[in-house]
Amino acid sequence: xxxxxxxxxxxxxxxxxxxxxxxxxxxxxxxxxxxxxxxxxxxxxxxxxxxxxxxxxxxxxxxxxxxxxxxxxxxxxxxxxxxxxxxxxxxxxxxxxxxxxxxxxxxxxxxxxxxxxxxxxxxxxxxxxxxxxxxxxxxxxxxxxxxxxxxxxxxxxxxxxxxxxxxxxxxxxxxxxxxxxxxxxxxxxxxxxxxxxxxxxxxxxxxxxxxxxxxxxxxxxxxxxxxxxxxxxxxxxxxxxxxxxxxxxxxxxxxxxxxxxxxxxxxxxxxxxxxx
Amino acid sequence: xxxxxxxxxxxxxxxxxxxxxxxxxxxxxxxxxxxxxxxxxxxxxxxxxxxxxxxxxxxxxxxxxxxxxxxxxxxxxxxxxxxxxxxxxxxxxxxxxxxxxxxxxxxxxxxxxxxxxxxxxxxxxxxxxxxxxxxxxxxxxxxxxxxxxxxxxxxxxxxxxxxxxxxxxxxxxxxxxxxxxxxxxxxxxxxxxxxxxxxxxxxxxxxxxxxxxxxxxxxxxxxxxxxxxxxxxxxxxxxxxxxxxxxxxxxxxxxxxxxxxxxxxxxxxxxxxxxxxxxxxxxxxxxxxxxxxxxxxxxxxxxxxxxxxxxx
Numbered sequence: 001x002x003x004x005x006x007x008x009x010x011x012x013x014x015x016x017x018x019x020x021x022x023x024x025x026x027x028x029x030x031x032x033x034x035x036x037x038x039x040x041x042x043x044x045x046x047x048x049x050x051x052x053x054x055x056x057x058x059x060x061x062x063x064x065x066x067x068x069x070x071x072x073x074x075x076x077x078x079x080x081x082x083x084x085x086x087x088x089x090x091x092x093x094x095x096x097x098x099x100x101x102x103x104x105x106x107x108x109x110x111x112x113x114x115x116x117x118x119x120x121x122x123x124x125x126x127x128x129x130x131x132x133x134x135x136x137x138x139x140x141x142x143x144x145x146x147x148x149x150x151x152x153x154x155x156x157x158x159x160x161x162x163x164x165x166x167x168x169x170x171x172x173x174x175x176x177x178x179x180x181x182x183x184x185x186x187x188x189x190x191x192x193x194x195x196x197x198x199x200x201x202x203x204x205x206x207x208x209x210x211x212x213x214x215x216x217x218x219x220x221x222x223x224x225x226x227x228x229x230x231x232x233x234x235x236x237x238x239x240x241x242x243x244x245x246x247x248x249x250x251x252x253x254x255x256x257x258x259x260x261x262x263x264x265x266x267x268x269x270x271x272x273x274x275x276x
Numbered sequence: 277x278x279x280x281x282x283x284x285x286x287x288x289x290x291x292x293x294x295x296x297x298x299x300x301x302x303x304x305x306x307x308x309x310x311x312x313x314x315x316x317x318x319x320x321x322x323x324x325x326x327x328x329x330x331x332x333x334x335x336x337x338x339x340x341x342x343x344x345x346x347x348x349x350x351x352x353x354x355x356x357x358x359x360x361x362x363x364x365x366x367x368x369x370x371x372x373x374x375x376x377x378x379x380x381x382x383x384x385x386x387x388x389x390x391x392x393x394x395x396x397x398x399x400x401x402x403x404x405x406x407x408x409x410x411x412x413x414x415x416x417x418x419x420x421x422x423x424x425x426x427x428x429x430x431x432x433x434x435x436x437x438x439x440x441x442x443x444x445x446x447x448x449x450x451x452x453x454x455x456x457x458x459x460x461x462x463x464x465x466x467x468x469x470x471x472x473x474x475x476x477x478x479x480x481x482x483x484x485x486x487x488x489x490x491x492x493x494x495x496x497x498x499x500x501x502x503x504x505x506x507x508x509x510x511x512x513x514x515x516x517x518x519x520x521x522x523x524x525x526x527x528x529x530x531x532x533x534x535x536x537x538x539x540x541x542x543x544x545x546x547x548x549x550x551x552x553x554x555x556x557x558x559x560x561x562x563x564x565x566x567x568x569x570x571x572x573x574x575x576x577x578x579x580x581x582x583x584x585x586x587x588x
Contacts, residue, residue: 057490080496088493101488103503104583105510114502115492150582166492 002072003030004174004206005054010066012046012053012230024050025230026066033173036200036207038221040214040241040253046230047210048178055091055176056083071173089119092167096179098159102151108162109147115166130169138165138195157188161195168199175199176208181216193219214257226250281575288567292560293349299559300345303552310550311337314361317549335361348556358553368553371542372561378448379531379538383523385458390465390519397466398473399505405478417467425526429460429533446535457534461527465519472515476508483507510581517573521565 012024024046031037039047052058054068054075068075070086087093095101102111112134113127122130128147135143138161151159160180167175177196181189197220200207211217217224217238224241226234226249233247245251311331315323332338336347351358357368401410420428433456437445443452480486481504489499524539531540539558546554578584 055491057487084490084493084495086493087491093491095484095488095491097484100484103485103489103507105503105506105581114494114498118492118494118498152583163488 001032003032003069004071005208006030006067006069007050007054008067008069010050010053010068011064012049012058013063013065015061015063020063023062023230024053027227027230027232029225029232029235031174031206031208033206034200034204035223036196036209036221038217038224039208039210039227040212040217040224041227042212042253044229045227047212047227049230050227051093051176051178051208051210055087055093056080057087085119088115088166089170090172091174091176092170092172093176094160094163094167094178094180096182098163098184099151099156101163102159104151106150107147108149108151108154111151112147112162112166116169119170134165134169135162138162140165156184157192160184160188160192164192164195164199168203168205171203172205174206174208176210178210179212180209181211181213189216196220214253226253277575277578281571284571284574288571291567292563295563296349296556296560297345299556300348303555304341306550308550309337310361310552311335313550318363335359348553352557352560357557360554361549361551368557371554372539372557375537375539375542378536379524379527379540382454382458382461382527382531382536382538383520385454386461386465386523386527387520389458389462390469391516393462394466394469395473395509398470399477399500401470401474402477402481402504402508403500405474410474413470417470420463421467423463425460425464426529426533428463429456429530432456432460433533446533448536453534457527457530457536460530460533461523465523469512469516472512473508476511477504480504480507510577513577513580514573517569517576518566521562521569524565525562 007030008028009026010024010028011022011026014021014023027046027050029037029039039050041047049058053062053064054070056075056078058064064076066076070091075083075086102108106114109128109131112131116122116127116130131147132143135146140146140158140161146154146158146162154162164177164180175196180196181192184192193216196207196209199205200220207220209217209220221238223237224235225232226241226245226247228247228249234241234245234250236244241250242254245254309328309332311328312323314335315327315331320327329338336344339347348358355369357372360366360368360371397413401413404410433445436442436456443455444450447453485507486499486504489503494503527536527538528540528543530536531538532544535541543555543558545551546558
């Protein structure tokens with residue numbers, strides 16, 4: 001079976017003031033349909049950079065080499081127009097910071113419909129029906145009112161759900177979630193993760209979940225790739241990462257997380273004792 | 277919104293009083309006697325002490341300073357801005373009304389030139405950042421910002437009117453007369469706005485909403501025009517609005533270079549003739565224009581930005 005997305009020896013170099021800085025140093029991984037790949041790593045490890053490079057979202061000062069295949073087709077070297085058609089269509093991407101991702105000057109309905117129009121030639125009625133269906137599917141109450149709202153009038157969790165709704169509305173073969181839970185509170189985070197799991201199960205979508213949060217990744221990912229300083233340092237399922245990690249960086253990440261969890265549990269138990 | 281506008285207008289009253297008072301004080305510091313200057317301009321052959329005293333009584337200059345100021349302010353409230361010292365048959369209001377249309381015409385044409393040139397050039401500079409177009413425009417901006425308006429005016433007059441004989445050197449009447457003065461006024465504003473729009477757009481390009489628009493696969497043209505340009509223009513609105521009264525006030529030098537019969541020319545001759553009421557009223561008028569345009573464009577920005585708008 002051909003993987004939905006396959007990166008092979010992907011390198012990204014930033015040319016700046018006649019210096020070349022290597023940001024991603026030969027990253028390789030792949031994701032199949034119906035599978036969720038978790039990409040773990042701290043900020044600056046090249047997680048988002050690799051995906052942006054594959055999707056043509058970097059500007060000209062970045063030099064991308066290696067190979068990135070989507071459903072067997074090479075993406076690097078494709079024209080800007082071909083990549084544009086892919087983005088928002090067959091590849092849905094969800095970003096972090098939903099509060100700043102929508103244009104503040106346009107209503108939510110206008111931003112949904114412009115996305116539809118960029119990929120299809122639907123009539124105004126069809127766009128409206130599909131927009132309402134999208135919001136309903138994301139369990140947003142009063143979808144008619146929400147279409148008329150400006151981004152600043154909605155909460156971060158709602159905007160995040162709308163973003164996921166837009167990304168999945170074109171029935172993508174690949175859904176990339178780039179730290180979708182960093183900017184929202186714990187309860188919304190939980191719901192958003194549930195939403196993603198449901199999408200993966202129902203639509204057999206290949207999913208890449210980028211995060212530095214072990215907790216979130218453990219809930220959704222079937223397989224995990226650990227990135228550090230632009231290189232893949234470890235990969236395997238969650239159990240492997242947790243107990244048999246060979247790489248010192250991965251071990252450190254897990255230990256730190258475990259420490260935090262232990263402290264958290266102690267505080268919780270202490271509280272319970274106080275209440276009792 | 278209504279309460280906001282009323283409050284702003286009420287706040288403008290002490291501001292205008294302060295402006296007019298300071299102006300009044302400064303004009304009265306000028307050492308020469310306006311009555312004597314008026315007689316001289318009226319070409320009185322022998323100026324005697326009696327004649328000056330008579331003129332002072334006629335113009336009300338014999339009264340104390342504060343009394344004269346409040347007389348003038350009270351007159352203004354009745355729409356009476358005083359009489360022309362040099363030619364007492366003419367009222368100040370009449371003089372300003374005579375000269376205002378020419379200045380408004382000049383300022384309006386300049387503003388249109390500024391809009392038509394700076395928005396597309398600023399846009400293209402941002403889109404093709406560091407390309408040949410951007411580099412050439414930046415060099416032109418650099419040079420034109422450094423050139424004072426009266427010199428640019430003289431250069432254009434020499435090059436286009438005298439050497440090439442394409443347009444009239446001075447005066448007014450036809451649209452050909454308008455081109456050189458309005459372009460001279462517009463030039464410095466064009467450079468400012470090209471830079472403002474270019475930098476605003478470049479700043480906006482790094483915003484999350486642009487990345488997300490790309491992520492959704494929107495066409496580049498739509499991202500540039502519908503999203504980046506619109507958001508950039510937004511922050512320019514107030515600056516552009518404030519440049520309208522600046523243009524009306526700032527035509528003084530250019531009007532004199534091109535002998536344009538507007539407020540600027542009137543103001544300069546009034547200063548030479550010590551025609552106090554005209555200078556006073558001119559300064560007040562410009563003050564009012566600044567206050568009004570500032571308010572109008574603040575309101576416009578509130579209306580056009582959904583984040584500032586209060587949904588009723």
